[in-house]
Amino acid sequence: MEANIAKLTQELLDKNPAMSASRARVWIELLWSDYEATSAKAGYAIRGAEFTENLVRQLITSYGDKLHLFAAKNPKYAHLLNDSDDTLQ
Numbered sequence: 708m709e710a711n712i713a714k715l716t717q718e719l720l721d722k723n724p725a726m727s728a729s730r731a732r733v734w735i736e737l738l739w740s741d742y743e744a745t746s747a748k749a750g751y752a753i754r755g756a757e758f759t760e761n762l763v764r765q766l767i768t769s770y771g772d773k774l775h776l777f778a779a780k781n782p783k784y785a786h787l788l789n790d791s792d793d794t795l796q
Contacts, residue, residue: 708756711756711759711760712732712735712736712739714760715735715739715760715763715764715767716728716731716732716735718764718767718771719731719734719735719767719771719774722767722768722771722772723771723772723773723774723775725775726774726775730775734774735763738763738766739759739763742759742762742763743759
């Protein structure tokens, strides 16, 4: 799974140059774990790392360039991601 996270982190950095590497990694880990936790709570079986990687990749493709703007608007993630010292803009 570490290789998947590293690969997705780089894809997010390519899509969003305003984000630092550490912040991109936090985003990938949050998206990954949030999907797995939500699926488990809903009673669905975990479909495996490949499925989760593809789902997170779709989120990066659709929203990756805007993720750094999302943190301030969502209290669930704000305390983890709203750190102005960690963006490149």
